[in-house]
Amino acid sequence: MKLRRVFAIAALVLLPFVLAAAAVVGVLFARQGGFAPYRVPHGGGRAVAGDAATIARGEYLARLGDCVACHTTRGGAPLAGGRAFATGIGTVYSSNLTPDRDHGIGDWSADEFAHAMRHGVARRGPLYPVFPYAHFAGVSDADLDAIYAWLRAQPASDFVPPPNRLEAPADSRRALIGWRMLYYRPDQTAPLDPSDRGRYLVEGLGHCAMCHSARGERGSLPPEGHFAGGVIPGVGWYAPPLDSVQLQRYSEQQLADYLRDGTSPHGSAYGPMAEVAYASLRWLTSEDALAIARHLKQIAPSPLRPQPTAVAAQTDASGKGADVYARACADCHGKNGEGENGAYPPLRDAVAVTAPDPINAVRMVLYGGMEVTTTGNPRPHSMPPFVQQLDSAEVAAVVNHIRRTWGGQDSRLTDDDVDAMHGIVID
Amino acid sequence: MQKLLAFALLLYATAPLADEGVGERLAACVACHGKSGEGVRGAEYYPHLAGKPAGYLFEQLKGFRDGRRVNPQMAWLVQFADDTWLREIADYYAALPPRAHAADTGADALTPERRERAERLVREGDPVRNVPACSACHGANLAGLEPGIPATVGLPADYIVAQFGHWRDGVRHAIEPDCMREVARAIAPEDIRAIATWLSQQSNPEGTRPAPAGSFTPPTSCGALHTETTR
Known part of the structure; x- marks a missing residue:
């Protein structure tokens, strides 16, 4: 009886703190985009033009985005990933972007690709922010589609990049949701105006x-x-x-x-x-x-x-x-x-x-x-x-x-x- | 006759000069490889480049850039160089006169037995381990063979030992079939130092250049024989 009263008082006293904490978490979660980034579109959907002109445009845009540099090791197959990025919490290896269905992104739809570029979330979970998705979020649909078309036209490689070597808790992709709540503000990366070409390239694909x-x-x-x-x-x-x-x-x-x-x-x-x-x-x-x-x-x-x-x-x-x-x-x-x-x-x-x-x-x-x-x-x-x-x-x-x-x-x-x-x- | 003269003149006019300011652009190379690619006297490690086959040098430069050879300083310098420029660098060093003097490594003199063993390996190889003679591919004078087999005469001993180690460990790769990988893995480890020391003590007083392609036939069809030429 006595114990129950103690619990009741404790609960009453703590309730405002718990509610406040929940409110903070809610606000932070909303500020990183709510649930939308975690709803990764699978398969289906739009067909993207794969004509020569689109592919050539995609190649140019992919070069401006410097995709190959980060997603290729020295002497390795282009875009097959595996380049190491040292961070304060360990080493992240870039992923295979070639059209290989099992080891690359050959299985991804244009929507899934655009989603990963815009929100930094793929089917395996949130991506580490060494990937500049906050910049790519502002890139136009047409440009993302062209890059997608170009990627689809590259030779497939079944290379498997080494697994990331990260300290806990950063080794868990769920922990990235926490990081995003603290530091990721998608409202600051609103769509860029393609007609303001310099800014569009600098803040977007250029990720300077x-x-x-x-x-x-x-x-x-x-x-x-x-x-x-x-x-x-x-x-x-x-x-x-x-x-x-x-x-x-x-x-x-x-x-x-x-x-x-x-x-x-x-x-x-x-x-x-x-x-x-x-x-x-x-x-x-x-x-x-x-x-x-x-x-x-x-x-x-x-x-x-x-x-x-x-x-x-x-x-x-x-x-x-x-x-x-x-x-x-x-x-x-x-x-x-x-x-x-x-x-x-x-x-x-x-x-x-x-x-x-x-x-x-x-x-x-x-x-x-x-x-x-x-x-x-x-x-x-x-x-x-x-x-x-x-x-x-x-x-x-x-x-x-x-x-x-x-x-x-x-x-x-x-x-x-x-x-x-x-x-x-x-x- | 006049036509021939005009043609000769045209050839002369269009032939690339030995040095169109290439040398002054390669200040970075001088620190280790000497002013004229002759190596640096003193405590030597770095190989001389002058007079080596252009195809060989081009392949090595690409190797450092693309990860088939590992040396951080070299990779650092050539990582953003395209093939056209690397070809020009290779041609520049290939055209310089080969180094005449032996490496000044201060290597311990070989005992008569080890010297005799090294010389026999260089001239005859090791039939027991199926190791061909150095001279069978690098030439009787060890001055190399166009387009892809370098001179080994007078190379610093530590450099040679390191290359054998790189081949054994799989960090140095030549064009397949990579004969030197097989040689490095077959040869007795204690023989590597003896050969390296002996080679480092040899000089090339006449400045003999690599033998022209096809002037003799090595025992195996190594990838190096099919090295891409620079012109």
Whole structure:
């Protein structure tokens, strides 16, 4: 009797909390789209045109979406999946998109494909947000259908990508519903207006914000960090902000040419951007490249973007950095970091030099690089790796020198910092 | 006669020059492979490239790009290069004079017994294990055979040992049939170091170039014999 009364009082006291919790869960669930994303359409439905013109258009759009790059391993069958993506919670492997009925998506209807692209949910459950469905949600029906038609026309592969290796609870696809409730806001990814071509490509298939935004907790992309730049999860490279301030030094035409050629008077694509240029952007029509450039150049700076530093050029008291620079760098990049147009990028105002994170500069010095081959730059220049010639203290000194002198960055790298950045990140 | 001269002139005009600024574009290669692809003196690991068959070099560059060979630094540099550019890089190094000097690896001198064993393996192979002689494919002078078999003379010993390891472990692949995989798996492990050291001590003072395709016939029809030529 006594016990029952205790329970009754406890229930009365707790009821408001339980109701409040239920209301919060309800609101969060509604904000991620309610039940609709989990109603995956199976089979049947519309037929999609598979004529040559549609397939060709689908190929172009798939290139802009860079599907092949993520869904192919080095040397593997195209689109058969298996490329590893390191995340904070483990490794996710991309899936097989070929028309194989058992191992690919050969069994999927156009509706099921469009649903996965729009909502990030497939028949096996919610997809991990390394797949940029929040961007693809805004892509038009006609464009998704064309991509579907192109995918159907590719050779099937029975390759089975390795299973994901994830920590609990992220290894459960149900846990992704929780993540979506906390971080996924489909109302922000309303259909994009295809007539606003630049924005349509940048925010849609281009999914530029996947790398060029500041990440929030658990790999989320909060709206205030949109295009604020940041360190790319998994690979560690720093992607600069994309806005009117960052891109001021490019004319619209220069930026459009950079996208298609992988090189410009202000520098060349390297790291993950080199892959994007090689696998995707070099196929852009000149009109689309210009539309993208115009859109990017008028994006208002995010409040989270790093503020351009007002630190005056500082010199390195020991002179060691300047010494290494004169010995190893000045031949190509010039005494004053001015570079040589068409051959060696200028260092003054280069992203690697002005970025708040020194990782790009350190990696370039350690491992060098080669520009991508494109129609506009078929015989690219390259930069030697210095990892055999300079020790970590020398790398730290020269990067500090460059970033202080031409980047306004109060760079204080030590040899230990450089040691920690060793290692080529490849796939 | 005039026609012939005009034709010759035309040929001359259209023939690609040895170096249309290719060298200056390949600054990245110099750090490990030397200014003229001759390798770097000192503690050597990296192979020299100069004078090797263009077809061989092209196949290796594609291999690093597409995952048939594994070396992170090489993959890093060539991963976004198309075939046309890789062909040009291969042609550039193939046209340079082969390195004359032996690798300066500081490898321990071989004992007379090991030296004798290595030389016999290079010249005669190991019939017991069904290993062909190196010279049967790489040439009596070990200067290689167009279009796909490289010179082995003067390669750094550690590099050669590493390649045998890569073939045994299945991380280096040549065009099938991949004869070197079979050789690497058949050969006695203790013989690999002996051969590698012996090869590293050989020089090519005359700068002998790879033998022309078909000038001798290797014992097996390896994939390397059918390497795609660059022109």
